[in-house]
Amino acid sequence: MAIQWYPGHMEKARREMLKDLKLIDLIIEILDARAPFSTCNPEIDKLGANKARLLILNKSDMADEKENRYWAEHFASKGRKALIVNSRTGAGMKDIEKTVSVICREKIERDLSRGIVNRPVRSMVVGIPNSGKSTFINAYTKKASAKTGNKPGVTRGKQWIRMGKNLELLDTPGILAPKIEREEVGYNLALIGSINDEILDREELAQYFIAMAKRRHIGSFFERYEVSDELTEAEILSHIALRSGALLRGSQPDTRKAALIVIDDLRSGRLGRITVDERQD
Ligand SMILES: Nc1nc2c(ncn2[C@@H]2O[C@H](COP(=O)(O)OP(=O)(O)OP(=O)(O)O)[C@@H](O)[C@H]2O)c(=O)[nH]1
Ligand SMILES: [Mg+2]
Incomplete structure (x- = not known):
């Protein structure tokens, strides 16, 4: 990216x-x-x-x-x-x-x-x-x-x-440009709203976060959307779309909309207090 x-x-x-x-x-x-x-x-x-x-x-x-x-x-x-x-x-x-x-x-x-x-x-x-x-x-x-x-x-x-x-x-103004040398730095900055995510694929960003939630067992995520952490990231997005009534024509889940819901819930703290950066030891 x-x-x-x-x-x-x-x-x-x-x-x-x-x-x-x-x-x-x-x-x-x-x-x-x-x-x-x-x-x-x-x-x-x-x-x-x-x-x-x-x-x-x-x-x-x-x-x-x-x-x-x-x-x-x-x-x-x-x-x-x-x-x-x-x-x-x-x-x-x-x-x-x-x-x-x-x-x-x-x-x-x-x-x-x-x-x-x-x-x-x-x-x-x-x-x-x-x-x-x-x-x-x-x-x-x-x-x-x-x-x-x-x-x-x-x-x-x-x-x-x-x-x-x-x-x-x-x-001073926001003078420091973020230094994005690794892919996850770009994603994490986007997750916290520090860079315009218009330049990103939001579905990819949401899936990246869902993978993080699975890996780190972020319980508040799975509780909020009543979804199992055993599903794939794509399946979880579909589930969130369906239960939020985000549907495309033909009642297909609108996973793009679901991605926006997840990102917005994360940024506004509705998923709880979450540090997205992994520890660096
Ligand atoms: N929850 C929370 N929100 C904060 C805190 N500090 C800043 N914010 C919010 O973060 C947003 C950005 O804050 P600003 O102070 O405008 O950030 P800035 O670094 O001056 O931004 P630029 O001038 O645009 O580079 C605002 O909505 C603030 O209310 C904090 O400690 N906790
Ligand atoms: Mg400022």
Whole structure:
């Protein structure tokens, strides 16, 4: 599956980010906790080589709790601090300040040795489209200062946000293009709604997810549609079509429509809290 998804404004945003990087001490990378591997951009390792880094496992309310803890530990084992956050409620944000002062201790000590006291840490929020960058900033600053929307690519401009005396935040557009080097990364990004699935075969995407539900015994899936996990993916889609009354002429099951139902149920959380990325050990 060759996903070509790199709109023009992403390349422009990337150039902007490179300029902005010179101004900051700390990169706050917003990941989607449902797909922490797929939404993490490895390019940042190179671009932000000399910067302090904080990972945010955002939308943690939609991801499996056990997996949230796994991913936080996974990143910690690689020397990367990751906080589990829900930007809609602000849950998990109280640890940010303390964490920032730990991560940026070197900079703070360097400042102190030069006689600079309380110069704020300058930070920048980055992440792939729709990961929740604007919602994160709004919640953290507790005022609606950045525009949000449930569509990739809403933010185009940029703005600095002053946050008390210890932190300054730069709101940036969804500047990181997802890095799709493996097929399942593309599928997982599509499942969580991070890339336009118009460019994908949705029936194939739904079948990919159903195979995952079978492999991982995601009970909520089979309960919701009252279907056996012993059927094939195609049979399960047919079953879902029939029981939802999604029929073609001649009463044939409309499996395309069934695929849309499954994907929508998954994205809106009706199948429960599901982390789509597999553990990486
Ligand atoms: N459940 C849940 N939804 C979230 C969370 N954070 C963001 N969202 C939702 O995710 C969608 C995208 O959020 P945005 O803040 O617009 O994402 P963004 O990264 O700024 O997107 P672009 O600017 O388009 O790149 C919105 O519908 C938010 O309400 C979260 O922690 N939990
Ligand atoms: Mg935004």
